[in-house]
Amino acid sequence: MLKRNLKLAMGALLITGALAGCGNSDSTAKETGENKKEETAQSYSGTLTAAGSTALQPLAEEAANEFMQKYPDVSITVQGGGSGTGVNQVAAGAVQIGNSDVPSAEKIEDKTKAGELVDNKVAGIAFALVVNKDVKVESLTAQQIQDIFSGKVKNWKEVGGNDEKINVINRPASSGTRATFEKTLMKGVKVNDSIGTVQDSNGAVEQAIKSTPGAISYVAMSYLVGDKANALTTLKIDGAEPTVENIKAQKYPFWSYEYMVTKGEAQDAVKGFIDFVKSEEFAAKVKEMGYIPISELE
Amino acid sequence: MKGKKPINYWKSEYIGRMLVTFCGFLIVFATLAIIVFICSKGIQSFTQSHISLKEMLFSKQWAPNDSAHPKYGAVIFIVGSTLVSIGAVLLSAPIAIALAVFINYIWPEFGTKVLKPVLELLIGIPSVVYGFLGVTLLVPMLRDSFGGVGFSLIAGIIVLSIMILPTIASIAADAIGAVPHAYLEASYGLGSTRWQAISRVIVPAARKGILTGVVLGLARAFGEALAVQMVIGNTVKLPSGLYSPTATLTGILTMDMSNTLNGTAWNNALWTLAMILLLISFFFILIVRAIGQRGGK
Numbered sequence: 098m099l100k101r102n103l104k105l106a107m108g109a110l111l112i113t114g115a116l117a118g119c120g121n122s123d124s125t126a127k128e129t130g131e132n133k134k135e136e137t138a139q140s141y142s143g144t145l146t147a148a149g150s151t152a153l154q155p156l157a158e159e160a161a162n163e164f165m166q167k168y169p170d171v172s173i174t175v176q177g178g179g180s181g182t183g184v185n186q187v188a189a190g191a192v193q194i195g196n197s198d199v200p201s202a203e204k205i206e207d208k209t210k211a212g213e214l215v216d217n218k219v220a221g222i223a224f225a226l227v228v229n230k231d232v233k234v235e236s237l238t239a240q241q242i243q244d245i246f247s248g249k250v251k252n253w254k255e256v257g258g259n260d261e262k263i264n265v266i267n268r269p270a271s272s273g274t275r276a277t278f279e280k281t282l283m284k285g286v287k288v289n290d291s292i293g294t295v296q297d298s299n300g301a302v303e304q305a306i307k308s309t310p311g312a313i314s315y316v317a318m319s320y321l322v323g324d325k326a327n328a329l330t331t332l333k334i335d336g337a338e339p340t341v342e343n344i345k346a347q348k349y350p351f352w353s354y355e356y357m358v359t360k361g362e363a364q365d366a367v368k369g370f371i372d373f374v375k376s377e378e379f380a381a382k383v384k385e386m387g388y389i390p391i392s393e394l395e
Numbered sequence: 396m397k398g399k400k401p402i403n404y405w406k407s408e409y410i411g412r413m414l415v416t417f418c419g420f421l422i423v424f425a426t427l428a429i430i431v432f433i434c435s436k437g438i439q440s441f442t443q444s445h446i447s448l449k450e451m452l453f454s455k456q457w458a459p460n461d462s463a464h465p466k467y468g469a470v471i472f473i474v475g476s477t478l479v480s481i482g483a484v485l486l487s488a489p490i491a492i493a494l495a496v497f498i499n500y501i502w503p504e505f506g507t508k509v510l511k512p513v514l515e516l517l518i519g520i521p522s523v524v525y526g527f528l529g530v531t532l533l534v535p536m537l538r539d540s541f542g543g544v545g546f547s548l549i550a551g552i553i554v555l556s557i558m559i560l561p562t563i564a565s566i567a568a569d570a571i572g573a574v575p576h577a578y579l580e581a582s583y584g585l586g587s588t589r590w591q592a593i594s595r596v597i598v599p600a601a602r603k604g605i606l607t608g609v610v611l612g613l614a615r616a617f618g619e620a621l622a623v624q625m626v627i628g629n630t631v632k633l634p635s636g637l638y639s640p641t642a643t644l645t646g647i648l649t650m651d652m653s654n655t656l657n658g659t660a661w662n663n664a665l666w667t668l669a670m671i672l673l674l675i676s677f678f679f680i681l682i683v684r685a686i687g688q689r690g691g692k
Contacts, residue, residue, distance in 0.1 A: 181655045182653050205659070272654055293630060297624065297625075297650050301530075305546070312544075
């Protein structure tokens with residue numbers, strides 16, 4: 098009896114291994130081939146996987162659900178893993194879409210490989226500086242932000258607040274949120290990694306901001322929706338709030354595009370899905386989830 | 396089994412044997428494959444990305460995101476991991492040995508019926524839960540009592556010491572339990588009190604087993620990633636004291652591995668950190684073996 102169970106278990110293991118090993122790129126290639134004939138009918142089928150950025154993941158999941166309802170023959174799996182994983186996997190052909198917070202070329206060193214990848218801008222994402230509720234500052238200038246995160250300014254009174262030590266909370270050096278922060282606000286001034294602490298995710302930053310007096314950090318606006326809408330105190334940057342209007346008017350600098358990276362131009366179901374994420378039809382949902390519809394940015 | 400056909404004999408004898416032999420070889424193969432893979436990836440830092448080994452092992456500068464002058468010194472992480480692990484063992488080992496004595500000599504009924512199950516329960520708690528408790532309870536408590544941000548070396552040490560306590564305690568309890576009863580009687584015969592017998596005869600006699608437990612606890616502390624990463628602050632600098640944040644090898648790996656790309660110098664450097672971690676655990680296993688062989692019977 099035991100032996101039979103063991104055999105079954107081994108068999109199951111082997112089969113799972115084989116399935117996982119094969120992946121679905123082969124089958125998709127065939128199915129997309131078939132799709133070409135049906136293109137005129139505007140119906141999609143096939144299996145596709147998107148992996149990568151955790152910032153884009155909630156939006157991609159929601160879009161996948163709606164897209165699958167519209168086209169029941171399509172099966173989309175959305176995974177996280179980080180922007181690096183996304184670009185890695187799509188470059189290796191393991192997934193069809195790599196979600197990334199930054200253009201793929203910024204991640205890849207080998208420029209010959211970078212040429213094969215196409216970055217599709219699918220949405221915008223705004224970020225906000227957040228502080229502990231005891232901080233009495235409402236707005237910071239870009240210069241003040243640079244001074245704080247480079248360690249030049251150490252007390253809130255130096256930027257118009259009360260006499261309290263500034264506790265900087267950063268994201269890890271490789272994080273997409275941090276990359277956007279450095280590009281749009283620090284502008285070449287180096288973030289001083291030997292001050293403050295580092296937290297790994299939006300959730301960990303929220304926890305640390307709430308419990309640490311005088312703390313300052315940055316989170317994605319898509320995290321501050323729903324029941325988290327008023328969880329943290331956000332700061333204005335140069336007097337501008339993180340709204341779509343201010344971003345469009347170029348008053349608010351702290352935002353970036355979200356990319357769905359494909360190997361070569363997107364085709365068939367992949368193209369259909371990416372177009373759906375960018376569509377007017379899905380735009381209301383994009384806004385509701387705290388992202389910026391691409392149609393409002395172009 | 397008598398009188399059955401050879402085919403049945405084959406089935407009942409050889410299939411099982413083949414299966415367990417296969418499992419044995421599979422594990423050896425998997426372990427070797429993991430080691431070869433990590434080392435081959437780890438070495439790429441030096442062969443492909445031309446990072447110098449000297450810089451990696453002796454420089455305090457870690458800035459792989461600096462595109463103009465990337466720096467790959469791992470000293471901060473190695474020191475951070477070492478300090479937090481040794482601190483945890485220093486805190487945990489005396490308590491674990493006390494528990495082991497308590498279970499075997501002071502109150503064995505309570506020890507086996509209550510204390511041992513409690514220790515097993517401690518092993519079963521996932522590390523993320525320890526980390527979460529650390530962030531919500533320990534970190535604010537440390538901040539209110541000692542100032543600073545609370546995320547600190549000492550927070551990591553305390554969380555880790557609770558996590559490795561059951562490992563050290565259960566191995567130490569077995570070791571102390573295995574000391575022959577004659578030792579106790581002999582020291583009574585020489586006129587010692589019970590406590591003198593325990594502290595001067597029993598515990599020293601179980602030294603080998605206790606040391607094994609301590610080293611295994613140290614190895615576990617070194618490899619623990621999540622709970623420590625959640626409370627230690629992950630600041631890339633050497634700690635200036637117990638209440639200052641720092642970073643560990645495992646922490647920097649969990650934070651940056653998924654966001655960097657295969658083949659980049661940054662990613663290669665992280666693989667080298669993983670290799671260093673692996674070599675350190677090998678070192679601990681060697682120590683355990685050496686302890687086991689010294690005066691082994």
